[in-house]
Structure formats: C-alpha cells, structure tokens
Amino acid sequence: MKNFFKLLNFEVNRFFKLYLTLIGLIIVSQFIGAIVESKVYMDRTDQEMYKNQLSMSQYIERHGVFSFNYVFESEWFLLPIFFSIAMLMIYVFFIWYRDWFGKNTFIYRLLMLPTERITIYFAKLTTIMFLVLGLVTLQILLIPIEIQIVNSIIPTDFQSNFSFYHFSSFEIWGWMYPNTFTEFILIYGVGLIFVAVLFTAILIERSYGLKGILFAIVYGMVSFGVFFAPILLNELSSGYFYSLEVFLMLLVMSFIVLGSAIWIANHLLKYKIRV
C-alpha cells in the first residue's frame, strides 16, 4: 500500500510539468473566450440598437438577453478541453511505453522493485484518473470565475442568471458533470474500466510483441462485447428487460470486465512481461 502511494506520487510528478502547462492553457484560453465572446456580443448589440434605434428593453424583447452558451459553446472554451482529453488519451499509452522506449529503460527499475508488480499497474491507472478528475475539478472552479468575467463586461440588464444545474443541459457537460453523484461515479467508473482495459491491452502487446498486437485487439473487442452484451441482448429481445434489470446486468458485466483486466494484467506482469 505504501509503495502504491509512493509510485502514484512518482507518476504524478513525472507528468506534473506537462499538466501545469495544460491547466495554464485551459485557463488562458477560456478567460480570453469569456472576454472576447462578451465583447463581440456587446458590439453586436450596440450596432443593432443604433441601426434600428432600439431601446435596451426593445432589443431584449427581440433578441433576448446574453446567454452563457455564447461562451460555453465557443471554440475558446471547448478546444482546450478537447485538447486536454486528447492529451490524456495519448498519455494512457505514453505512461507505459515511455518506460520501455525512453532514453533509459526505466521499466527495469520498476519491475525490479520489491513490491507486487500489479501495484505499478494500479499506480498508473490511478494516476490517469487522478489527472482526469483534476481537470474536471479545474473546470468546476473556472466556471464561476468566467461568469464573473462575463458579468463584468455585460451590463446588468443583459445578464441572464446561470445556475449549475442548467449547466448540465449542454450535451458534453451532461456527461462530464452528471446531475447526481451516483451518475458521476458510474460515468467515471466506466472511464476507469476503459483505461484499465487499454492498459491490459498494452501489457499484452508488451508481453507478446507483434503477435501481442493481434491478441490485444481481440482482447479489447471481447471486453467491449462483454461490457455491452446486456444492451445488445435487450435490443435483440426488443426491450424484453426493464431498464433496472439492464442496469444491474451492466453493473455485473463491468465488474467482470474490470476484474479480468486486472487479473490478466497481474498474470502478465508476473510471468510474461518482457524487457
């Protein structure tokens, strides 16, 4: 356990510089976005009002007040998020391959540590989740600030009130910030399983070389299949099962998939891994 935390900390530190730059990028880009979008809106409003000689109230009649979607659906806001997601996706692979193909083959050291090798797997897995949740948190913290920025630019009459549960009505937010904590756990749980399966696939490749790539793909597809089997089953039986039943089946399947991913990874690291 102690070693797990040491490794976790170690892995986090390895990514930390990059992580900070990522965070910086998001903050800067989103703040710029908030400013630019609200300025653009105000310019448009002024012109409109000037052109057709509208009073503020008349204008609001016609066009409605400022909506935060202007900001939250702008590239300024979304691109850095997608970029971060992409980065983390890449890092899921990098976090392993760097230890083999890095300038110094650090994997020697990792595999020779006097601790169960699966601990390394868990540490790396946790690291990824840790980084993801870190960014999720960052976004929660940024939103209010951005609202402040917007409201400092937009005159009060044009402001619309924004509360967090409307937040979850944009599509991606619905996924990133589900309404209830239960859903939060479930969604990020699925994320965890996804990463775990990828990790195991990577280890398969690392253990069996070229052949491994094939195995890895097969393994990946099987896991995917097993995971979605309940939904498929329900489709085929044209909705024979009630959603609660489907959910419970999914739950069981997820545990099977996750369990097997860990079991396989453990076996590979113990007996099959190659340096």
Place this chain on the structure above:
Amino acid sequence: MTVKFNNRDPVYVQVIRHFKEKIAKGYFEPGQEIPSRRELANQLKINPNTAQRAYKEMGEQGLIFTEGNMPSCITKDEAVLKSVREELIIEAVDLFLGSIKSIDVPLSEVLELVKKKHDAESGEAEESK
C-alpha cells in the same frame, strides 16, 4: 606493490612466490605485519578469495602466522626464512644450469663470466647510487 601475473599459473601460487621474493630480498622483516587479505586483493587487483587462498597456503607453509584475530605477520622462524632464501637461490641456479647445459661449456669459464658480469652490474649499481 604491483605484480604482473601470467594467466596460466594459479594466481594464488604467483602471489605466494611474490611474497617469497620479498622475504628473500628482505623487504619483509621477520614478524613484520602484512596487509590484510582484502588490502592485498585490492592492491594486486585480484579476487579476495584468491588472496585468502594464498594466505592460507603461506600459513600452512609457515611463512606467515596469525595470532587470534590480529593481522597476519611474517614468520620469525629463521629456519623457514633461510629455507625460503635457499629455495629461491636453488631455483635460480637450477634454471641457470639448465640453460648452459644446452651449450656445454666448462664450468670454470662460465663462472669467470658470471663473476665479471655480476661485478660490472653491481659496480654500475654503486655508481648509480
């Protein structure tokens, strides 16, 4: 001290011979302390186990002695020391004789030459001092 070892004779044998020479030359006084086997190994760049072996042999031959866990010392036994010296001389002479046998010259002549050469060298040695 450094020694050039050959690869064919056992290293420990070569170490012992090296010690005998030192004794004969009188670099080692009787009862003088000698380096621990670790130091020796380090100095001669040999495996500590070999050094150990060498010391063991020398102990058996009575060349060195160890009291309790005191560092080992060169033996004080004159007889042994003397025998070491003789052993070396005899070895050398045997070698010498062996080589002149092949070209059979009368001993007297040889001895002449030997004497002359020896004096000359030692003479140079004198001057060089």
Place this chain on the structure above:
Amino acid sequence: MKKYWKTILISLIIVTTIGSYYIQQAMASKKDVSFKIETTNGDKGEIDNLILQASYQNGGNIHHWLQISKDGSTNQISRTFFRDLVEAHEPLMFQKYIQEYRNFMRGKVLNPGQYFEDEDRLIYTTFQSNGRNKGLGNLFTLQIDTLDKKTNDSSSFEINMPDQVRYDWINERDIYIENGKIKILATSYLNGEEELHIYTVDENKKELEHDLILAKLESEERAQTSINILNDYNKVQNENYILYMVEKYKYLDDGERETIPSKMYLYNYLNNEVKELTIPAELKPYMKYMILHGTDIFIPVHSAIGLELKRYNIEKNQWEEHLSFKYPSIANDEEAPFLQITDDKLYLVSRVSDGHFFFIGDVRTGESLYEGKIINENKENLNADYSLMIEQIYNNMN
C-alpha cells in the same frame, strides 16, 4: 511526507471541489421548481386522488417532467438516477401495469392504443413486420397477448396477415373487444398513403375475420389532409364509438395551418357502421376540439364568461342544449388550454397571468365542482416566461 505535497494538495482540491459541487447540486434541487394546487372554490375532496402528469419548459427547450397532486409536485431535476431506472418517467397507467403485471409487460410498447383492459383481462396486440422491404411494404403478423388478471397467467397467439395487407408500418390506435371479437383500429402507411382500418379478429378461431377500411388518403392529398381520431387516446376500456375527422387544412403564409371545412365521422363498433356527422356551421371552427365521451360528443367553446360545452347525443343523434361553466376569462394564446373529460367530469387547465387556472366540472349537470390555481411555489428558480403543459390527469381511484 513533504515530497508528496503536490499529490496530496491536488487530491484535497479534487475531493473538496467535486464534493461541494454535488452538495450544491443537492441544495439546488431541494429548492427546485415545485408547483402546488391552491383551492379557490368548491370541494377540496375533488383533487384528493388526482395526479396531473405535466412537463414544464424553463426557457430553452428541455422538458422537465413532473407530477402535480394536492401535496405539491415531485421535482424531477433532483430525481435520482435510479428513479429513472424504474420507469418513473412513463405514463402513470403503464407504471401501474408494470408494477402489477411485471412479466406480462416485458418488452411491450407502451402505447395505450395497443391495450385493452376490462375487469378480468388485460390484452395487448401488436403488428410485427417481417422486415423492411420498402416500396412493396412488409408482411405483418398480428400478435395478441392475453393476461388473465385473476389467475395472472397469460396466453398468446399470432395471426399472419393476408398478403394484401402490406404496409411500411401499422400504427394501432384503439382496441375494442366484444364477445370473442377483437377489433383493432389502426392507421397503416404505404408509400405515403395512409389508411384507417378496422381489423376484426376472431379470438377463438384465431383468424383475421374482417378488414374494413374507414378512410384512405392518397399520398398527394396527405400534404394538406390528416386523419384525426378524437377519442381519448389513453382510454383502454371499450368505447362503443370512434370519432374521427378527415381534417383538411391549408397553410397560411406565416406557416400556421388553418383548417378548412372538413368531414367528421362516427364509427360504431357494435354494428360496424360509419356515419358522417353534420356539424352546425357556427361550430365548424371548433370541431377539431371535439371530445367523445360515452354516448356524448362535446365541443368546447371558450368565451369571455367561461366555457360552453356544446353537446351532441349519439344515441338520440341530436344536439342537446349546451352546458356552460362560468369562470373569469382565461383567453390566452401562448398555451392552448388543456381539456379532459373522464367519468363525467371535465378537467380544464389554462394559463392565467399568475399561474394556471384549474377547473373541474360535472358534465351531466354542468355545475362547477372545483376551482383552483396551479402556481409555482418558488419563483426565483423559474423564468417569468416558463410554460406548463398538462399531459394527462389521472384519478388514482381507478
């Protein structure tokens, strides 16, 4: 310890932030939009067993579903993930079915038009297409599942529709069962043509006995014609009559469509007769709001002083003098008033300045039983221009 500060710090931030985010969420949903019914007049008892299944829009176009009863409203934003999983969002009648007949209801489409219920049976019928060969239409098999409500055992049989019954899809509207005959009212579509059918099945012979076409629309006329069935969509019990109109309309330049004089028909399950209803000219504009109730047809006419219910009795086939319910004008064009007549009771919900007016009247006597208001309890969570739509009013007793 101190060389772990980064990790520890970040973890703390994550936990606290996400934690407080969801605590805040919970808070937000506590003081969530919630409606309550305020009695202004009449017998409170009227609403004791009523459940109004409704949805409201708060700006944007997301429908938030909720149920309003005398004890206020269930708020749906705070609905837990699991309440969704137990079909809490389905119409109440089906929630009830699923609770009581869990196995029978498996994999069934929740469309009232496909169900029939009386005191001892629940029957479900569905047309299953054999796949999709577009153009020529699909062959269909009619599946009929019967549940004996007493013994709770179910039986099922299938009938292959004859070859001439070829459609792209069939949409069931109503089921009527009388001594061994199952009559299915369904609209069938093929290459843009629309037909209104009565399929008669003999329960015991298990065969299609009769296929009656009530109405047919050619693909070209469908652009400005449609077949509207004016029966209560949610009624699964027998109704002897089907009231339907072939509505013709034209589009005005502002995109609104205007009904032009159209024909209204009445089909009688008992004798398979169709007859056209002649509507007095002055009522024609309101005909598409007609409501069939038992042997009466009602035409609501909203006026300044309240509501007039023109009444036509089918058996006597004559117009009888109308009922009128008096209440302050509720003329309002944003939200069309909601009208429902069940068990001789008229339920009306209509937008008024400070909420929604809720009225219950007796359609036999025409007297007002109840008047009240549905109002939003905490204004701050709802924009002024919110809209509330009543989907259906249920009476828990039956």
Place this chain on the structure above:
Amino acid sequence: MIEVKNVMKKYGRKQVLKGLSFTAEKGEITCLIGINGVGKTTIMKAIMALTPINSGEILIDGEKIRKESFEKVTFIPDTITMLPQMKICDAFTFMADFYKNWDPLRAEELLQFFKLDPTERIANLSKGNMAKVNMILGLALNVDYLLMDEPFSGIDIFSREQIAEVFTSHLIEDRGVIITTHEISDIEHLIDRAVIIDNGEVLKEFSVEEVREKEGKSVVDVMREVYRR
C-alpha cells in the same frame, strides 16, 4: 546459490536458450563468457523474471523469484535504470524510498570513490560515469546476489579500472556475483568461476584457479579448446 536448471527459451522461431544450466555460489564471482548474442543477457533477465522462459526453472537460494527476492538479488543492466531528468541524488532517494536494504552510507562512499557529483543530472553524465552510477544503484543495495551485464563494455579505460577495483573490494566480498562479458582478459584474475556459453548452451563450467592449477591453462586457453571442438 542461484541455480539455473536447463532453461529453454524461444524468441519467435529462434531458440536462444537450449536447456541451459549452471549455478552461481554466494561469495563467488561467476563469469558468463561468450560472444555477443549467445543469450548471456537473456539469462540474467530470466533470473530477474524480466523475460519469460519456455521451460526449466531458476531458483534463488532454493526458491522461485518473489517480490521479496528483489531485496536479495539485483541486476545491473548495461543501461542505466533511472530517468534522465533525475539528479544522482534523486535516483538515490528513489532507491531509498523503495528498498529496505538500500545503504545510503555505502552509496556516499561509492560516490566519493568514483568522484561523482550527486547534483549532476543523469542525462548529462558521460558514458563511463553513467555506468558507475548504474553500478552504485546495485552495489549500495545490501543484496546477496549481484547480476552485472557487461559492466566493462564501451567505457573508457580509467572507468574500467575503477570498476575493476570495486570487484576486489569489500563491496563485492561475500556476495554472489554473476557477470557477463565477451572480453575476459580485463577480469581474468578477478573471477572464481567461468561459464562458457555458446548459442544457448553451456560449453564448459569451471573454477579458473583449479584449471590453472591442474591443467595450467588460462581461461582463454580453455575457451580456445571448447570453441575449437
């Protein structure tokens, strides 16, 4: 004692180890000799469970390798096993973090012996110094067995001498050492036992002193014989 019992291993079709066996005693320096690519490194990896074997078994003091074993036997590969961006001292803290039997004093001593600066980044080290640091990472662990892969290859003569010196010091004493080389002459006098390997098999396993004593042959002589066969 490390026992390697007829270990077989394939890489794809190529049979790299063909039922190879030998033993290495604690307190002895055993040298695996053989030209490059005969599977010397593979054996070491196999001992450390860094590569799977197809058959045979490897025992360390009679047990299969477990996580505890890594406190008992360590491997010094021919590349350094720390991250380039680390300082030498960082590397040491890492070791101290994870290994119970990391001996910081000895690490210090070795740093001084090799005249290395602990604040130096590993990336900036010369090849020779990197090899030395790599050595320290292994030597400063209080392990019974040390596996060294080609510690002398490709580094400058002085570094070699320094490293060679380590072998004659208390740092090695009483430990079991397995060392691979394709160039025996540097260390001929340092080793106790030699295991001559050629394409995946042990050609001869012997104690060097014995051979010198009984047959008056040098290790190289023996190699000549066995290869000629």
